[in-house]
Amino acid sequence: MTADYRVIFAEFLTGSIWGELPVSDLSYSLVANGSGPASVKVPLWAFDWSALAPWRVLVYIQRGEQILWGGPLVAYSVDLENEEATLNCLGLWAYYRRRLITYDAVFAQRDQGAIVKSLVQDFGDGTGQYPWNTGPRALQWDGSAVTGVLRDRAYRRYERKALGQAVEDLAGVQGGFDFGITFGWSGSRVMNVFRFGPAAGVPTDLALEHGANCDIPNYSVDGTNMVTEAVTTGGGEADDQLAAWWYNLPAELRAPRLSAVQSRQDVTTVDVLTGYSQQMISEGSTPVTIPGVRLYPDAYPGPGDLAVGQLVRVRARFGGRLVLDGAYKITEIAVKLTDAGEECTLSLVPGEVFASVGSAASP
Known part of the structure; x- marks a missing residue:
């Protein structure tokens, strides 16, 4: 493998660097608003077997001076014949997708970036206002959390909504944002920094x-997913169910109507439903x-x-x-x-x- 690459082994809960792994093959994927996978092949003699536990270990992939990918080990397979193990990992965001919003969290006209930061710190990372809510305390935040877009959101304890889904839903509405976790050295430690970006790129x-x-x-x-009439349904039943429509009428002068519907049962305000319908039309406009x-x-x-x-x-x-x-x-x-x-x-x-x-x- 080219000398430009290093694969670093760290403990998730403490961030302590345990060492560098000799690797024969590797692959990784960086995904917007998601947790792309990585896979590395390691000789069996290269690691402490007692430490090779899913979700205990973070793997970082460095190219030159840049750490391009990081995330937890989630599975591995051992090839005794060839004396190597294949480590299968997911991007760090995968951990936060495994957490739940377990207490009422209500936001009125708060910046959408501030909502995400509060949710992640309180219910995922263990650095928020609830000391009983354990987490790896793995994330840093920069000034990009101020997006300039205000939202009203309410997440109720009884819903047990997945933290990752809540953040991804906020990102996916019209006027939303991109997000990701980037990595860099700070002395002898790797810093994991949550960053926001404009949805338009x-x-x-x-x-x-x-x-x-x-x-x-x-x-x-x-043109499979083209849409000129987008309907998003929300909370409620039968005739009392909330719904929002959005249309691309100029497009219907050139082609017949194309309809699509999506369900957002946890949404209880028409404005939020309208944002989803708008985004459906934008994505399906051409x-x-x-x-x-x-x-x-x-x-x-x-x-x-x-x-x-x-x-x-x-x-x-x-x-x-x-x-x-x-x-x-x-x-x-x-x-x-x-x-x-x-x-x-x-x-x-x-x-x-x-x-x-x-x-x-x-x-």
Whole structure:
């Protein structure tokens, strides 16, 4: 494996670095608003078997001076014939998806970033106002938690709502946000920093051009999920059930109506339901052109030069004609490293799916 990579072994509860693992193969994925997996192969002699316990260990993947990925060990398999173990890990956010909101948490006109910070500290990380609520105390926060968007939210104890789902729902509504956990050294410890970003993506000057700094072996145009009428249903039963509609009427001048409905039974306000309907229309406003992008090894940009949530320009020419040219948001960076070298592929979505489209109307 290339010397540019290191795999670091740490204790989850204390953050103490236990050492560095010799690795033969590795793969990892960075995902916007999620917990991408990682897998590493380790020789059996390389670790203390008593420490190899799921959820006790954090694994960090460092490339050059950057720690690009981190998260808990959740499973492993042992190959006695080849004298190696495969460690299967999930991004650090996976832990917070396993926690519940176990006490009433009510917010009135609070910044959505402040709501997330309060929920995660109180019910996930063990650093909030409830000392009895244990957690790994693993997260740091920066100034990006101030998003400028105010929300009303109520999470009731009896609902036992999953913490991760609450945060992801907040992120996914119209006017929401991207979030992720980044990593960096502070002395001899690794810091895990929760960061927010705009849902529409972070503008950059980066351009990915087929044949110049990447390969775009294919792209697809998919209208399967196009929507012109979006309905979101909420709490209540029968005729008393809450619902919100959003329409893209200009699109219906060019094509027949396309309807979609989603259920949000835990939502009890029409404004919140409307936000979900708006987002459905935005995401379904146009056929989605999705290119497959594979970065060139040992070239710029590489995995350490890109981040999920960034907006990049993507271009491809065929026969001298520009067949693909647009702004795309990076939603996943997937890296695989073997003896043959490093392969990095990107998952992208068009930037326009995050624009505000359409209008409210009565059914």
